[in-house]
Amino acid sequence: MKKITEFFRVLKDFATVAPLLASYKPPKDDDTVSMGLLFQTTAEKYADKSALVFEGRELNWGQFNRLVNQFAHLLKKQGVARGDVVAVLLENRIEMLASVLALAKIGATASLVNNSLRGKPLVHCISITDSRKCLVGEELVEAIMEVKEQLPLSDQDYLWVEDTGESTKPEKLFNFSEQVDAMPTTNLAETADIKAGEKALYIFTSGTTGLPKAAVIYHRRFLASAYPYCKAGLRAKQQDRIYMCLPLYHMTGLGPGFGTSLSSGASMFLRRRFSASQFWPEVQQYQTNLFVYVGELCRYLSIHPECPEEKNNPLETMMGNGLRPDVWDQFRSRFKVKRISEIYGSSEGNAAFINFLNKDRTIGTTSASLMLVKYDVDADEMIRDAAGKLIEAEPGEPGLLLSEIDDKYKFDGYQNKEATNSKILTDLKNPGDRWFNTGDLVRQIDVGFALGLPHFQFVDRVGDTFRWRAENVSTNEVGEIINAYDGIEMTNVYGVEVPGAEGKAGMAAITLKEGASLDMDAFSQFVDRELPAHARPVFIRLQQQVETTVTFKLVKGALRKEAYHLDQVKEPLFILKPKSQAYEPLDDASYQQVIAGQSGF
Known part of the structure; x- marks a missing residue:
């Protein structure tokens, strides 16, 4: 039935x-x-x-x-x-x-x-x-x-x-x-x-x-x-x-x-x-029946204590991006929202996805020409066959999303031409073709009856960008800014998962110049002054020696896996707690709060 x-x-x-x-x-x-x-x-x-x-x-x-x-x-x-x-x-x-x-x-x-x-x-x-x-x-x-x-x-x-x-x-x-x-x-x-x-x-x-x-x-x-x-x-x-x-x-x-x-x-x-405490009272007071969201806001609402105003609320349809599958189910069941229209795209991107059939846990579908190509997350590179051709991902398998650029799906790019060109790949299927590299892992999923329209699910950012506090963070640029601090030899920035938090928190493995030391109070002031709040690394690791590939690319795979776990990292670790402006040593008590999802992130 x-x-x-x-x-x-x-x-x-x-x-x-x-x-x-x-x-x-x-x-x-x-x-x-x-x-x-x-x-x-x-x-x-x-x-x-x-x-x-x-x-x-x-x-x-x-x-x-x-x-x-x-x-x-x-x-x-x-x-x-x-x-x-x-x-x-x-x-x-x-x-x-x-x-x-x-x-x-x-x-x-x-x-x-x-x-x-x-x-x-x-x-x-x-x-x-x-x-x-x-x-x-x-x-x-x-x-x-x-x-x-x-x-x-x-x-x-x-x-x-x-x-x-x-x-x-x-x-x-x-x-x-x-x-x-x-x-x-x-x-x-x-x-x-x-x-x-x-x-x-x-x-x-x-x-x-x-x-x-x-x-x-x-x-x-x-x-x-x-x-x-x-x-x-x-x-x-x-x-x-x-x-x-x-x-x-x-x-x-x-x-x-x-x-x-x-x-x-x-x-x-x-x-x-946004205010989690005022959201439902205002929805009722102003009878708002449509809502534009990002996933982080929905997570806040789903963990917020119940209030009388959320019952029999007028909210019917919501549209936005970044809604995690687990939060999706909580939100729909608790708040009785009939239609969740998740979208996917970017300010500069040439393709947009929309979940107009109201399927659960999907960014929907698109009419743009796509490729999902296999991606080695640890090596931070696309996977190619013996002939050097990109290998497309199978349905259900995460792949790097590439969107073909043509007269209908134009890539307008950035004000900076060099930045624009860096996002374009060419000659992938046919000579002269052009593709926009989204930098995102996406997979095709089975949503049941959908009239033959393929549906997709966002998986993660890749490589040099991760998402934190509903913002994208460039690891390269954070690293370049921190490298300017006196005494720092090299900074390797990457995203790490924090239980109960949306996206990935920034972490920086810092290698100091020979004989240098790091004054954490002065360094904290530097980070606070030079980086916007969402881009400030939450965790700092003082690394004895920077690891690179044979082509001198910073190695991130092992660092991501070890993250800030005290039982895996023997080097000094520091944490920038919510609402704090200064890094402090990550001790066992703080670590236990983080992994229990009780640190306030």
């Missing part, structure tokens, strides 16, 4: 979604469509309907459009023109979205800077995109003031956007908020002329750490992903409301939630940051 029920459910899902996806034609570069025009069209269609709720403030679509227009007119008055890049450094709030949309309306590019960055990484992000201005929120202005002298912008190029009003604007910065209310609320003529092939955004990949790479997001790319997110994933309608608490400077936060809202007119409930 269950099989028959599942048969008809899948058939119904397919019949609902397939025609919409089949009939949709992604925009071409020369089409006059854009993020700004989509927003404007939706705002006019649903002018009196709720668009956005944030910290007790609610705007309908008409009010939101008028505010965006005021932002756009003032940006133009300040000299921002079509094709310019403006850095946006604000927390999740109404003004952040207004900034992005205003820049889209005038044909400028919003460079969305991770608002947790400080120091050198912050300078890098603003500089690498040649940002002409920087929209900076009151809540983050201190970070700018610390590095302002290292940036090529003048005082008046920093456009200060008021937040709570609890702090005053630095004296010489331009007071954007003071003048925006006097601006016209009318639509701008140029919005209807922006082409799909123009740059809408720079999204900084978390796959790099100290020096992030700027992924180029064209208007066509944003629109082409927003439609399936809306129609196939969340299946949103105008009367729905989306719970949005992910950082909007990441594509997972901005794309599925914001893109769905612009495509459907669904209202957004926006939060600065």
Whole structure:
């Protein structure tokens, strides 16, 4: 009986979604469509309907459009023109979205800077995109003031956007908020002329750490992903409301939630940051029936004590990535969520997966041309046959995911051409073919009846990148930054599993120069200053001698297996505990907490 029920459910899902996806034609570069025009069209269609709720403030679509227009007119008055890049450094709030949309309306590019960055990484992000201005929120202005002298912008190029009003604007910065209310609320003529092939955004990949790479997001790319997110994933309608608490400077936060809202007119409930204790009370209070997640948030909710508000909650559909299979089952059974639409992709990648048939524990399917090739994790390399050809993985076997680059599935890459080229493999099946290397292990799985559509499951990051705290961490770049510390000969960075924690924690095996010693207090201050929180190694191992292959590649396999286990590692080990800024020796008591999943990670 269950099989028959599942048969008809899948058939119904397919019949609902397939025609919409089949009939949709992604925009071409020369089409006059854009993020700004989509927003404007939706705002006019649903002018009196709720668009956005944030910290007790609610705007309908008409009010939101008028505010965006005021932002756009003032940006133009300040000299921002079509094709310019403006850095946006604000927390999740109404003004952040207004900034992005205003820049889209005038044909400028919003460079969305991770608002947790400080120091050198912050300078890098603003500089690498040649940002002409920087929209900076009151809540983050201190970070700018610390590095302002290292940036090529003048005082008046920093456009200060008021937040709570609890702090005053630095004296010489331009007071954007003071003048925006006097601006016209009318639509701008140029919005209807922006082409799909123009740059809408720079999204900084978390796959790099100290020096992030700027992924180029064209208007066509944003629109082409927003439609399936809306129609196939969340299946949103105008009367729905989306719970949005992910950082909007990441594509997972901005794309599925914001893109769905612009495509459907669904209202957004926006939060600065996630709170496990407030989640279900707010879901009930604001009747949010759609939710955009990352797996880490779902894990927090699944281990959080029960609360009355989680019972009979209105949440029906959720979309996101990184939901572990064990958490998936807990979440569905405990919170009674009917539809979990896991997705897979990246800001810069050319293929996206979506679980539109609501199958358990899968990233779904894709229409892109793929290869899953066998991968030697310990050697950190693809496996080839005697003739040098890559060997494809069997169904059920993890393989490195490669996605073919063609006219439909373009790889737009990064602002840096060298970084772009490093992700492309050529001549794998046919002369001249090109493939995007995702750097991820994926396997094809059997999900039962699925109308012949192959389904896949994410397995792990490989090699030089791992995922921690819903962020990707580049081992090479963390290592390079730590190597700059005085007295360090070589740093080998890798990810290790921590019981009860999502992803892998960073660990660094450090070899000191002859005669050198490591002052842990000073080293801790260095790490805190030079690396964002998610990239700071959780564990440090002081290694007597660095191990390399015959080609001088750092050996990580044995280090990963030994990890931080006291019974396997005889060299000094240190731990950076949650909410701590200093490394301390890893003793037995701390170790027992870690392996019991009670250390707070």
